[in-house]
Amino acid sequence: MPSPRLAILIASVVREQRHLRDLTQCELAEAAGVSQAAVARIENGNRTPSITVLEALLAAMGVQLVVGVEPLDAHLDARMDDLAARPIAERIEALALDDLLDRLPDLPPVITGSTAALLQGAPVPVEALEIALRWQDSKLFTSWLENNYGRRWNARWSEWGGLWLEPEEPGEHRWSTTYGEIRATMCDELPETIEVRHGQRSYQVVPLVELELTDARAADLLRRYRDRRPTDAG
Template sequence: MESSTRLGGEVGRLLRQERELRRLTQRDLAMATGIAQTTVARVESGHRGAALPLVERLFAALGRQLVVGVEDIGEDVDRQIAQLATSGIDDRLLDTDVERFRRHIDGISYVFDGPTAALLQGAPVPAPGVHVALLWSEADHITEWLTGRYASRWMDRWQEYRHIPVDPREPYPHRWQTIAGEIHARMCDELPESIDVRHGDRHYPVVPLAELAIADPGVARLLDRHRAGRGGQPAPGRAG
């Protein structure tokens, strides 16, 4: 099985789901299969392509097997959007790292960006990780904060997180895995203009949805897919 953010993530999600249904820990599954717990964790995180025999071995220990099929590109995204559209914003946030990020962030200026900002404004779009805009002028503080949260950094070449320098000034993607969740950063000289979105007693500074739809092609495509799924109704924040 080749490294693939989408496919690897789907396999990891299914494995974690089946394991938790049986009330097993990653350590339990590792012991049952003779596979290192760290390997089980990496497969479940979707950050490492795993060989098919290894994946089959993990599922077999749970009494399950994978079924391979094909579908049109984007159908999986459409299913996620349709499922998210049936739930409220609080339920949607349960499947993200947004609250964990808010609890851990301290003294760093940020604005929620990308699909995270869209989700916080009510758009039922998939938002893996936490997407934020950060300031270059706070690079030292960001590095210190990441180091204190045991951050590892995403490497496109290997399609996984590795323990390499986390300073945003280093020539690597601004994407980190931390105890505060998975963070995707857009480094800026100035933070983008934001609005304050409230959910209950919680406040979220976010890039306005209309601005996201113009500036972020990925978010624009997600909003268009949502609009298409609503029978051609205009998507939130976009002109019809």
């Protein structure tokens, strides 16, 4: 299965090239011999196109595909360098994190994963709000998803939708909503947290040491960041 990173890169290239030529999705689709819905899915990063379709889209815009290689996950290093140069407040605002937290139902707002790492100062990429959610609160959360156009991630088809919203149903605990993407770690009891403050707001987050023990993805990012930090001289 193609990686989400590749889908995001292709989406960015197709969208950028289309905008440079002032084409609508319908115009590009007609020129490439595909449907507008297919162009929309590709540009949203919900579907990785076949090489044939991708080449048709690019050819319709007068460009062609060039294949290259780079060190594994080099894009993460570049992203971390960019994030390290930006204030935490700016990164929080870019994610619209506070707005999404304010709109969640009356649940204990325990933040985990890469989102918790960001709030503790680590310049790691954050793709979604990550929270710890108790199983006993799943019905309340499901009701909120229904009221906010929630769609569950369908890993089989690499797209949103086609699955029941309820966390109890099989599938990844990952949803898109009107206000952004949410990923949940379901648990019987919420993990221990610490409080961090930014501006006038406080957040309850899982501490970094615990993330490194319990969250494989966050742990990998934190180790990558730590290994790349220059050591102090002397």
